Amino acid sequence: MYALIIYDVSSNEKRYNLANYLKAKGLARIQRSAFIGRILPSTLLDVERVIPKLIDGSIDVVHVFQLYDTAIQRVKVFGKPLAEITVKHGVVVIA
Amino acid sequence: MYALIIYDVSSNEKRYNLANYLKAKGLARIQRSAFIGRILPSTLLDVERVIPKLIDGSIDVVHVFQLYDTAIQRVKVFGKPLAEITVKHGVVVIA
Numbered sequence: 471m472y473a474l475i476i477y478d479v480s481s482n483e484k485r486y487n488l489a490n491y492l493k494a495k496g497l498a499r500i501q502r503s504a505f506i507g508r509i510l511p512s513t514l515l516d517v518e519r520v521i522p523k524l525i526d527g528s529i530d531v532v533h534v535f536q537l538y539d540t541a542i543q544r545v546k547v548f549g550k551p552l553a554e555i556t557v558k559h560g561v562v563v564i565a
Numbered sequence: 566m567y568a569l570i571i572y573d574v575s576s577n578e579k580r581y582n583l584a585n586y587l588k589a590k591g592l593a594r595i596q597r598s599a600f601i602g603r604i605l606p607s608t609l610l611d612v613e614r615v616i617p618k619l620i621d622g623s624i625d626v627v628h629v630f631q632l633y634d635t636a637i638q639r640v641k642v643f644g645k646p647l648a649e650i651t652v653k654h655g656v657v658v659i660a
Contacts, residue, residue: 471638474630476571478596501573501626503598521643531596531644535569541636543566548616549626 471539472562473497473509473517477532479525488524488532492517498553498564506555506562566634567657568592568604568612572627574620583619583627587612593648593659601650601657 475492479485485503493499495517497507509517514536521532542557554565570587574580580598588594590612592602604612609631616627637652649660 474569476596476599478598500628501571503573504571504628518641525644527644529645531642531646533595533599533646533650534641534643535637536639536641537632537636538638541632541638542630543633543636544631546613546629546631547626548629549620549622550624551626551628555628 471509471511471514472506472537472541473514474504474506474535474537475517475532476501476504476535477525477530478503479530479532481526481530484525484530488521491520491524498555500551500553500555502552507564508562566604566606566609567601567632567636568609569599569601569630569632570612570627571596571599571630572620572625573598574625574627576621576625579620579625583616586615586619593650595646595648595650597647602659603657 492505497505499505542562545557556563587600592600594600640652651658
């Protein structure tokens, strides 16, 4: 199982804390506001409990996509990602 | 087939043009820098041809995730999305 977490968080401090938290959970940062990685269901539940505490729910937004292992048909990357990802046989490979 | 397109584009003008372009292709904006929607493979190819012209590939980054119809196990949304999405039987429903 994969999680793709994308966010739009206004406060620099909150964004910084959220990014650090997701990094600590073993997710790979592919953009300033996007993390992806294989994750245990129990860890994802933890993440979902913590996220609301790290953001301002009245202005910010976070999407947590829980994806099946072979969910991604293909990924095309343009420009300079923060971490390289490719898809092999439907599975995300993080460089 | 779905596309989830997320981007990190520095220039306001380029970001504006990219967002307008994706909107015109029928995708729904769920965050300032994230669009999702059902898309024809041929339209997605067009999009992938145009994206490099709209960004500065030396500093910006765009990820285009091509997802199977039932790729998304679950989506959790925190805060204020620009468009509401839910997942029903693996299929993304855009409100």
